[in-house]
Amino acid sequence: MKDLLRIKSLISSDIEALLNQQVKKEAFSSSVYLAMASWCNRNGYDFSSEYFFKQAEEERHHQLKFYKYILDMGGNAVSPEITGIKQEYNSFREVFEEALDQEISVTNSIKNIYARCMKEQDFITMEFLNWFLKEQREEEYKARRALELFEVIGEEGTGRWQIDKHVGQIKYDSEA
Amino acid sequence: MIATTELTLWTDVFSTKTGAVYQCDAERCWYVDFAGKVARFDHRNFLKLRKAVYAIDIEEKLLNTTTDPDVEIIFICACDHCYVLSLAQIINLKELLEGTFVMLELNHIIHDRLFSNSL
Numbered sequence: 001m002k003d004l005l006r007i008k009s010l011i012s013s014d015i016e017a018l019l020n021q022q023v024k025k026e027a028f029s030s031s032v033y034l035a036m037a038s039w040c041n042r043n044g045y046d047f048s049s050e051y052f053f054k055q056a057e058e059e060r061h062h063q064l065k066f067y068k069y070i071l072d073m074g075g076n077a078v079s080p081e082i083t084g085i086k087q088e089y090n091s092f093r094e095v096f097e098e099a100l101d102q103e104i105s106v107t108n109s110i111k112n113i114y115a116r117c118m119k120e121q122d123f124i125t126m127e128f129l130n131w132f133l134k135e136q137r138e139e140e141y142k143a144r145r146a147l148e149l150f151e152v153i154g155e156e157g158t159g160r161w162q163i164d165k166h167v168g169q170i171k172y173d174s175e176a
Numbered sequence: 177m178i179a180t181t182e183l184t185l186w187t188d189v190f191s192t193k194t195g196a197v198y199q200c201d202a203e204r205c206w207y208v209d210f211a212g213k214v215a216r217f218d219h220r221n222f223l224k225l226r227k228a229v230y231a232i233d234i235e236e237k238l239l240n241t242t243t244d245p246d247v248e249i250i251f252i253c254a255c256d257h258c259y260v261l262s263l264a265q266i267i268n269l270k271e272l273l274e275g276t277f278v279m280l281e282l283n284h285i286i287h288d289r290l291f292s293n294s295l
Contacts, residue, residue: 001189001199001201001283002199002201003280003283003287004199004201004204004205004206004219004280005280005284006284008219013223076220
C-alpha cells in the first residue's frame with residue numbers, strides 16, 4: 001500500500017496544525033502592533049508609532065512566510081480570524097511591556113513547533129524555522145532595549161519625549 | 177455490494193462492524209464504505225471529512241435537550257458526497273476514521289523505516 005498522505009504532503013497533520021496556529025499568532029501580533037502604533041500616534045509619540053508600524057509590517061511578513069510554507073509543502077493554509085485586540089493602554093511604558101510579552105510568546109511558540117519537529121525528525125521544517133529563531137533574537141532584543149530606555153532615561157520631565165526619540169533609533173545588527 | 181474486481185485493486189485500510197475504508201493506489205484515493213454507500217475521497221477531501229467529523233461535539237449533542245432530531249449533516253465543500261447521520265452513526269464514523277488514520281500513520285512509519293532505508 002502506497003503512503004498516499006506522504007505523497008501529497010511533506011508535513012504531518014500535527015505540524016500543519018501547529019504552523020497554522022503560528023500563522024494566526026503572527027497575524028495577531030501584527031494587529032497588536034498596529035493598535036500600539038495607533039495608541040502612540042494618538043498620544044503624541046510619533047517615533048514609537050512609526051516603530052510599531054514597522055513591527056506590524058514585519059509580523060505580517062512572517063505570517064505570509066508561514067502561510068506560503070504550509071502551501072508549498074502540500075498542506076492547507078488557513079486564513080486566520082483575529083479578534084480581541086486591545087486598543088487602549090494605561091501608559092507609554094505599558095505598551096512596550098506588552099510588546100515584549102508578545103515577542104516572548106512568539107518565541108515560545110516557535111520553540112514548541114521546533115521541539116515537535118525534532119520529535120518527528122522533520123528536518124525540513126526545522127531548517128525553515130531556523131530563520132525565525134534568528135529573527136526572534138532581533139525581535140526580543142529590540143523589545144527589551146525599548147524597555148531599557150525607560151530605566152536609563154527615566155520618565156520624569158522630558159523623559160518620555162527622549163524615550164520616544166530613541167525608540168526610533170533602536171537597531172540590532174549582530175551578524176553572529 | 178462492492179464488486180470483487182474492484183476489491184482486488186483496493187487495499188483494506190481499516191474496518192469496523194459498521195463500515196470500512198479502502199485505499200486505491202492506482203487512483204490515489206480512498207473509498208469509504210459507510211451508511212449504505214461507498215464514497216470516493218481524494219486526499220484533500222478525505223482530510224476535510226476527518227476534520228468535519230472530529231469537529232462534531234458528540235458530548236454536547238448527547239446532553240442537548242432540545243427537540244431537534246439528533247441528525248447531523250456532514251457536507252464537504254467541493255466534494256460529491258454528503259452524509260446525513262444519526263448520533264450513533266457519527267460515533268461509528270468517528271471510530272472508523274480514527275482507526276483509518278492510525279493505520280495510515282502506521283503505513284507511513286513502515287515506509288519511512290523500511291523502504292526508505294533499503295534504497
